[in-house]
Amino acid sequence: MSLSTGALETPGRGAGLADIIRSRFLLKLLVSKELKVRYRGSILGLLWSYVKPGVQFVVFYIALGVFLGLEQSAGNPRGLPNYAIYLFSGIVLINFFTEALGNASRSIVGNGGLIKKIYLPRQLFPVASVWVSGVHFVPQIVILVVACLFNGWRPSLLQLAAAVAGFIIVALLATGLGLLFGAINVYFRDAENLVDMLLMIATWASPVLYSWKMVQEKLGETYFNLYQLNPITVGVETFHYAFWLPTTDGAEAIPPHLLSVWIPIALAVSAGVLLLGQLVFRRLEGRFAQEL
DSSP: OOOOOOOOOOTTOOOTTHHHHHTHHHHHHHHHHHHHHHTTTOSSGGGHHHHHHHHHHHHHIIIIIIISOOBOBTTBTTSBTTHHHHHHHHHHHHHHHHHHHHHHHHHHHHTHHHHHHSOOOTTHHHHHHHHHHHHHHHHHHHHHHHHHHHTTOOOOHHHHHHHHHHHHHHHHHHHHHHHHHHHHHHHOTHHHHHHHHHHHHHTTTTTTSSOHHHHHHHHHHHHHHHHHTOHHHHHHHHHIIIIIGGGSOSOOOOOTTIIIIIHHHHHHHHHHHHHHHHHHHHHHGGGHHHHO
């Protein structure tokens, strides 16, 4: 009687993101656990999802919209109309990215005790961090929509589809980078400091606080195209296109070829980063328990 054996597998290695689909229930449990742990002992709880972006918005609006004159007014016709909507529509997306990447890059080390005790797909931890950030994103987007409606918001289906594409671009990028830095951070804790620097730059490297026209005027067409290769830039521009532009008189323009060229390129770049993060994660995850 012959005994058949299957292919040998490296201990601790899973099937990659395919494990996430097969472990949807575990993902739900991890997201619930993260939310409970984060707000344990907190008085405001989930209300912090409103407070933090609200304070951030007020500070930036006063500093840039009022003091530096980015808000359009009778005495400042060169400013941006409805700058408050412009600013907040960028802030909600960049906040999602910074929270998702920051928490995902620390998720493996932060759950080291659990990883050393039992085996479960390790990709669940970075992906759960991104999902938690998505939960915090929802109340912020609700506030944005309400503010837009009060300012005459009437978006087209194309604009709404562009916003969905922008969110997918940023979510894929955050997940890919979260997998990449989450795995590297197990071996080299300097990765956390590198991520912190990237997040500090992210807000200013995209047109969250300023207009893309300023970048084009200062850098010229060639360097502006390089600037557009940043998927976060494209994501923020799609949110401006979907939420801010319909509240203006229509005189404002969107970046050239945003819909036909830059959104597909940004999707491809984010998907490539996700693939890279997945490959690095799968290569390194076999020794997570030993390193932790």
